[in-house]
Amino acid sequence: MAGRWSRRGVALMAAVGASGCASLLGSTTSTVAINTHPRVARCDLRGHDGFHAVVTTPGRLSVPNSAAPVSVTCTAPGYRPTSYTLDATADGWIWANSALVVVTGGAAVLGLLVDESRDAGRAYGRSVDYALDPATPRTVHAIDRHGGELLLKTQ
Numbered sequence: 001m002a003g004r005w006s007r008r009g010v011a012l013m014a015a016v017g018a019s020g021c022a023s024l025l026g027s028t029t030s031t032v033a034i035n036t037h038p039r040v041a042r043c044d045l046r047g048h049d050g051f052h053a054v055v056t057t058p059g060r061l062s063v064p065n066s067a068a069p070v071s072v073t074c075t076a077p078g079y080r081p082t083s084y085t086l087d088a089t090a091d092g093w094i095w096a097n098s099a100l101v102v103v104t105g106g107a108a109v110l111g112l113l114v115d116e117s118r119d120a121g122r123a124y125g126r127s128v129d130y131a132l133d134p135a136t137p138r139t140v141h142a143i144d145r146h147g148g149e150l151l152l153k154t155q
Contacts, residue, residue, distance in 0.1 A: 030062070030124040031062050033058065034057050034058065034059055034060070034130070035057055036076070036130045036131070037130075038078075038079065039057065041056070041075060042055075043059075043073065044074075045070050045086070047070035048068065049064065051063070065088045068086075068124070069086065070086040071083060071085060072084045074132055078135055079132035079135055084130050086124060
């Protein structure tokens with residue numbers, strides 16, 4: 001009986017020790033490849049904690065997970081400035097931590113809290129593809145106050 005309790009204690013200690021595995025084994029940044037159509041564009045990235053970066057596509061950059069969500073605005077000659085949002089999602093480490101919290105009856109919650117505070121256990125996609133809108137004039141159909149139809153050209 002004493003052997004069974006000691007095995008449980010060792011298993012519990014191992015689970016608690018491994019519960020911060022995203023902080024120990026994972027990363028708090030992600031390398032993201034940014035591609036656009038047209039192939040060459042300038043993308044300005046801004047996120048939380050003062051994160052700011054500029055990349056010429058195709059390009060790769062390291063983005064801190066704590067910056068999520070990141071606003072991405074891309075520009076290219078002959079195209080309208082086009083904006084997207086780059087967001088980090090939970091990766092496998094956070095799910096492993098959650099499972100350990102359940103298995104240990106909550107004893108591994110400290111590791112989960114450490115990972116969350118460091119934004120470990122989250123990651124951006126490895127690659128994103130953004131399409132910019134051409135800067136050709138568009139026709140807008142509108143109706144004036146008197147019911148007459150107007151055709152407007154926009155830039």
